[in-house]
Amino acid sequence: MIHTHFADAAQVAAVIQRKFGIPYVFTPHSLGIDKQMQGVSCTGLGQRIEAEQSAIAQAGAIIVSTADEADRQVGAYCPSARGKLHVVPPGVPRLPMPARTGRAQMMVQQWFDRPDLPIILAVSRPVTKKNLAALVMAYGQDSVLQRQANLVILAGQHRHAAGEERANLDQLFALVESYGLNGRVALPEAHDAHDVAALYAHAAKGGVFVNPALHEPFGLTLIEAAASGTPVVATRNGGPAEIVAKIGHGDLIDPRDPQAISDAIKDIIGNADRHAALSAKARAGSSLYCWNAYASASVDIYRSVTQPRLLACDMDNTLTGCRESAAAFRAWRSTSSMPFVVATGRSLHATKMILRRWQLPEPDAYIVDVGTRIVWPDGEGGWQECAEFAAYLDQDWDRAVVARMVAPLGLKPQPRVTEGPHKISFFGTARDAAAIRAMLDANGVAARVIFSHGRLIDILAPNGGKAEAIAAYARKFGLSLSHCVAAGDSGNDADMLAACGHAIVVGNATAELDDLPARKGLMRVSRHHAAGVLEGLARLGLQDASSAAVAAAA
Known part of the structure; x- marks a missing residue:
């Protein structure tokens, strides 16, 4: 299992999942679609959103911190992902304890004209969506608040700031200057974990912590503040609404309303009894966010x-080959609610004909032509091809160039009926298949070459194959390859047997699968044909009926 954070890590995990069948769980952060909703622009935002959408679609599960992230953000990417979404609040970050109160006292003595006043504390990166400028404006426009408290903003390490961060820091310093707030506002250029812990503890003494973000996916700083006993004023947009409701240690505000921000701060700082009550709730409520609970839920x-x-399931020599075991599989299928698809190298017409001949059950969908076509119900009693998958196969595929390049090899083509827009097929040997691969690679032509059944060569679009088709079908139901069981016997099954979370190599498998790497989830069963499929299903504990069916097939 791989637990990834951010879409770039998920892209790596997706490759590992397809190649080795190791599933991944995805935890997104600072999603691009949220920036887009807030009107925040940045370079490459479109590509970022596309990568995040792919990561969400392919993940076996998605863990987020708040219901807002699940419903408003992840849900906007992929509605079908809701079935695999899990809300698990994280624990409180470990800050240096006990906090060095003398350190905070020394800092405020250096920064402020009146170091005896409590502090208003904010901690965030200096980016536009964190809305720190609104906090400075709220403070600068309220003379009463200025007489009640000083303002401290820890806005990252200034020496590393560039681009958006540098522009926001410049804006903050300009606002301090324009409002004449020198000696009342501190924007330290650098800080460490000890400084943060000391300032949280100092803010607990009559002060307040403020998170004025335009939207905050979670709001970990609000839990840090709670652990220090510091009341909070926080944006009403996003995770803070859930945190403040759960702990009860502060107030929510409209982050675009400076007056509302200053009023909420004064309501806490100016009322000692209320401050004490919120501080007590903060200390008690911080224990609701626990890393042990997070680990257990994860x-x-x-x-x-x-x-x-x-x-x-593959069809030829996997489901077919033995009448008794085919009948046993049909009996198992009649008792199982698990979705079932056939993944075969044959055409749709041939697949339907063979299933009828062997009296095998009709699948929920057909993956045919070696994973270059998905055919599923059209909702009106018929079948239709998945146009979205066909468009995906068009990417980086030039059929004419591939056909022209392999023509000099003089290989015997398979019957025209076996070909398709994303598949070119020949008869040949393993050596012929290797020669095709070498030729295409040498010329930088993207394609997949699959050798199977000792004599069949299929050249597929680079995004084709049974594993890719199964993944596309599974995504329709909010599933990933980690949720799938693949069963097969030959070389054109290798990719799905390697990529699916569970794989059954039947006992009559050809030597083409001998090099399939051993891994957790891959089973090499002893029984042949459909009896081997049932043996694998029995090992997985999928319905008691499977064990009975295997016994009957014996």
């Missing part, structure tokens, strides 16, 4: 990701 989610929820 492990339960990891286990759920590996639970089989979709069966994808």
